[in-house]
Structures are given as C-alpha cells and as structure tokens.
Amino acid sequence: MADARPFHWEFTPPPVPREIFRVEGGRPLHGRVAVSGSKNAALKLLAAATLTGERCRLTNVPEIEDVRVMAETLRDLGVVVDHPAANVYEIASGDVDWLFVPLEAAAKMRASFILLGPLLARFGRVIISNPGGDRIGRRPVDLHVDAMRALGASIDYRNGYYFATAPGRLRGGEVRFPFVSVMGTENAMLAATLAEGHTVIRPAAQEPEVDDLIGFLQAMGAAVKRTQPDTIEVEGRKRLRGADHRVVPDRIETGTFVIAAAVTGGRITLKGAPCDHLGAFLETMGLIGVGVTCGSDTIEVDGSALHDGGFRACDIETAPYPGLATDLQPPTAVLLSQANGVSRIHETIFEDRLEWLSEVRRMGASVEVLDPHHATITGPSTLVGTEVEIGDLRAGASLILAALAAQGTTTIHGAHHVHRGYENIERKFLDLGASISRTAEGQ
Ligand code: UD1
Numbered sequence: 001m002a003d004a005r006p007f008h009w010e011f012t013p014p015p016v017p018r019e020i021f022r023v024e025g026g027r028p029l030h031g032r033v034a035v036s037g038s039k040n041a042a043l044k045l046l047a048a049a050t051l052t053g054e055r056c057r058l059t060n061v062p063e064i065e066d067v068r069v070m071a072e073t074l075r076d077l078g079v080v081v082d083h084p085a086a087n088v089y090e091i092a093s094g095d096v097d098w099l100f101v102p103l104e105a106a107a108k109m110r111a112s113f114i115l116l117g118p119l120l121a122r123f124g125r126v127i128i129s130n131p132g133g134d135r136i137g138r139r140p141v142d143l144h145v146d147a148m149r150a151l152g153a154s155i156d157y158r159n160g161y162y163f164a165t166a167p168g169r170l171r172g173g174e175v176r177f178p179f180v181s182v183m184g185t186e187n188a189m190l191a192a193t194l195a196e197g198h199t200v201i202r203p204a205a206q207e208p209e210v211d212d213l214i215g216f217l218q219a220m221g222a223a224v225k226r227t228q229p230d231t232i233e234v235e236g237r238k239r240l241r242g243a244d245h246r247v248v249p250d251r252i253e254t255g256t257f258v259i260a261a262a263v264t265g266g267r268i269t270l271k272g273a274p275c276d277h278l279g280a281f282l283e284t285m286g287l288i289g290v291g292v293t294c295g296s297d298t299i300e301v302d303g304s305a306l307h308d309g310g311f312r313a314c315d316i317e318t319a320p321y322p323g324l325a326t327d328l329q330p331p332t333a334v335l336l337s338q339a340n341g342v343s344r345i346h347e348t349i350f351e352d353r354l355e356w357l358s359e360v361r362r363m364g365a366s367v368e369v370l371d372p373h374h375a376t377i378t379g380p381s382t383l384v385g386t387e388v389e390i391g392d393l394r395a396g397a398s399l400i401l402a403a404l405a406a407q408g409t410t411t412i413h414g415a416h417h418v419h420r421g422y423e424n425i426e427r428k429f430l431d432l433g434a435s436i437s438r439t440a441e442g443q
Pocket of ligand 1: 320
C-alpha cells in the first residue's frame with residue numbers, strides 16, 4: 001500500500017468539550033416520547049454501505065455523536081457521506097483509495113473496527129487500528145481477526161495496527177466463534193457477502209440489530225440468511241448494489257425510558273417502540289412490578305407501583321440476545337435501588353459494567369460490588385442529588401435516571417458521553433416533564 005501519510009504511533013485523543021447535566025429530581029414523568037433509530041444498527045449499516053460503489057440511503061438514523069464519528073471516519077477514507085436531512089444519510093463509496101482507519105477513529109469509537117470486514121472484502125486490503133487502550137483493552141478484537149483469517153485473509157499486527165490483505169478475493173469458509181460476539185458476527189457476515197463461495201457463521205449473534213443488517217444486505221443483493229437461530233449462512237457475490245433502508249428502533253433507548261417512567265412513578269407512552277425486541281427486559285419489568293402494555297408500535301409504561309406498595313426486588317443476569325441485554329443492566333440497577341429487598345446482579349458479558357455503581361452509591365443507593373461480574377443492591381433507598389461523574393455511555397444514561405428519581409439537584413459531569421448514543425436526550429426528558437439542563441463545564 002502506498003502510504004503517503006505517517007502513522008500516529010503515539011496518540012492522545014483531543015479533549016472533548018466537557019458538559020454537565022443538572023437534574024432536579026422527584027418529578028413523575030408523563031406524556032409521549034418517540035423512540036429513535038438504533039445506534040448499534042446504524043453504525044453497522046453505514047459500514048455495510050461501503051460494500052458497494054452505488055449509492056445507499058439510510059433513514060431513521062439517530063442524530064448522535066457515534067454516527068457522526070462513523071460518518072467522519074468514512075469521509076476520511078474518501079467515501080462520500082451526505083446528510084441531506086435530519087436522520088437521513090446517503091453513502092457512495094465509489095473511489096476509496098485511502099484504506100487506513102487511524103487510531104483517532106478507534107480512540108473515539110471502538111465500533112470503527114466494524115470497517116475491517118467490508119473494506120477488506122471490497123478492496124482486498126486495509127490497515128486498521130486496534131481499538132485498544134487501557135480502559136477498553138479488556139474488550140479485545142481477536143474474534144474479528146480470527147474470523148477474517150478463516151475467510152482467507154492475511155493479517156499482521158504491528159505497532160497497534162492490523163495490516164490485513166486478501167489478494168484476489170476472500171474465500172467463504174467456516175467461521176466458528178468460541179462464544180457469541182455481536183460485532184464479530186457482523187464483521188464476518190459483511191466480509192462474507194463479497195467472498196468467493198459459501199460461509200457458515202456459528203454461533204451467530206441473534207440481536208435484532210444483526211437481523212436489521214441482514215435485511216439491508218439482502219436489499220443490496222447479498223445472499224445472506226439466518227438458517228438457524230444461531231447460524232448465519234452467506235453465499236458470496238461478486239458485487240452488491242445500492243439500497244435504501246430504514247434503521248430499526250433502538251431497544252436500549254426504549255428500555256431506558258421505560259425505567260425513567262418507573263423510577264419517577266410516572267406514566268408514559270413510547271411511540272415506535274420495538275416491543276418484540278425487548279422480551280427478557282419486559283419480563284423482568286413485570287417481575288419487578290412495572291406496568292407495561294405493548295401496542296402494535298407503542299409501549300405504555302405505568303410506574304405507579306413506586307408509590308403503591310413498591311417495586312419487588314429481583315435477581316437479574318445479562319446474556320446475549322434473547323437474554324437480558326447488558327446495555328440495559330445499568331438502568332435496571334437504578335430501578336432495583338427503588339425495589340423492596342435485596343436484588344442480585346450477575347453481569348456475564350463485560351467486566352467493567354458494574355464500576356459506575358460507585359456513583360449511584362454516592363447518591364445514597366445501598367450497593368455492594370462483589371467482583372467485576374456480581375453486585376447486590378438493597379432497596380428501597382432514598383436517592384439524594386449530589387455531584388457525580390459519568391464514565392461511559394450506558395452509565396451516563398443511568399445516572400440521569402438516578403437523578404430523576406432523587407431528591408434535590410444532581411450535577412452530572414461528563415454529560416458528553418451520553419450524546420454518543422442517545423438522540424436529544426434532554427429534549428425528550430423535558431417533553432416528559434423532567435427538569436434537566438445541559439451546560440458546558442465551568443459555566
Ligand atoms: C455490541 C454492542 C454493545 C453491547 C454488546 C453486547 C455495538 C456497537 N455494541 O458490542 O453495545 O453491549 O454488543 O451485547 O454493537 N470479545 C472477545 N473478543 C472479541 C470480541 C468480543 O473476547 O474479538 C468478548 C467481549 O469482551 C465480551 C463478549 O465477547 O466479553 C461479547 O462482546 P461482543 O458481543 O463482541 O460486543 P460488541 O459487539 O463489541
């Protein structure tokens with residue numbers, strides 16, 4: 001590869017403008033709120049659009065920071081990414097001559113690694129940064145790399161970068177994962193659509209966002225199908241065509257709002273809500289005592305049990321879909337702080353998803369983190385507004401929930417993390433009657 005630009009061997013991410021949320025708690029939420037398109041689907045759909053030189057059009061794309069970062073990353077490669085209207089993106093990947101995904105992209109967003117599969121499959125080579133670093137180093141990408149090798153790619157790792165090549169074309173093959181990986185499945189599937197021959201991916205992730213991606217790929221002319229709940233099969237094609245696609249609603253945002261209604265003892269209706277994708281979560285809500293009614297594309301939430309006998313404690317365990325989503329574990333933990341009795345949390349997917357509980361403890365929750373995978377919460381606790389710090393996206397949204405449930409004012413530092421994944425979050429909460437404002441740090 002002719003590399004005119006130097007690599008950034010050492011890289012410190014530029015400072016992100018820091019923001020604060022101020023939330024005055026104790027107000028029950030009421031009203032209707034529209035669910036946005038799914039972050040975890042939209043990012044992969046944008047990457048998938050690079051599999052063809054023809055124009056693709058995505059609608060219902062959430063207006064969030066991670067989508068902007070992905071769009072910028074694609075533009076840096078030479079992909080034309082237009083944003084003609086709110087929630088609409090058009091992508092044309094005709095001449096991509098700079099097949100280098102730098103550390104800047106990976107440092108901002110781990111999901112940039114999803115570009116490995118499609119770029120390698122379409123252009124036969126890519127240099128892509130390992131989204132490592134101290135904090136997310138615990139989230140490796142070895143499964144993605146092994147999957148590409150199973151499809152015939154050569155991949156070397158030097159100085160923080162994967163140098164991947166597939167002279168000619170990738171070859172279809174057996175991709176066997178030792179355990180389920182969402183992006184691993186997606187990367188393998190994206191690569192296989194342009195490989196020569198047949199690919200079987202097993203165990204394949206069953207998340208609804210993976211099926212949304214399958215739908216888009218099929219519209220692009222790919223021969224890809226889920227043949228068993230845990231198996232995806234792909235017959236490689238020489239080329240794909242442009243297609244239009246509407247992004248599936250965000251089940252994680254939906255769950256976050258369900259809990260917002262519950263912890264404030266409010267009643268809200270979620271419009272465009274994907275009830276079918278929230279089975280395990282809604283079952284858990286039922287056990288805890290949150291009233292949830294699913295319509296054809298609405299969910300009505302009744303949190304009146306908060307003041308009417310209280311919520312019930314519940315033991316929860318996260319699992320790959322169709323189990324309880326790890327992304328909904330932090331919001332559920334906030335709800336459990338308001339339930340009667342001892343609840344146990346078993347976080348089976350990630351090792352860093354319980355750390356943020358120290359912040360909610362500072363607000364008065366009775367929480368004990370036993371090890372990186374287990375915690376107990378004893379409720380109900382009266383939460384009291386204080387100063388807290390957001391460490392990552394899902395913890396951020398959950399601290400807003402805790403603040404909505406708390407007495408007094410909570411100042412939440414690191415608010416910018418939340419905009420990575422939630423569209424207009426303070427506008428949506430304001431429309432439901434919350435008292436929340438966002439300002440730059442230091443104002
Ligand atoms: C995706 C979601 C994230 C969600 C997660 C689990 C996106 C952009 N993110 O992340 O919101 O929380 O699924 O539902 O879609 N692992 C390895 N090696 C790998 C890849 C993963 O060991 O190469 C491990 C991870 O550390 C984790 C487990 O596999 O313990 C599952 O992670 P995975 O499903 O891959 O998560 P992501 O796809 O990164």
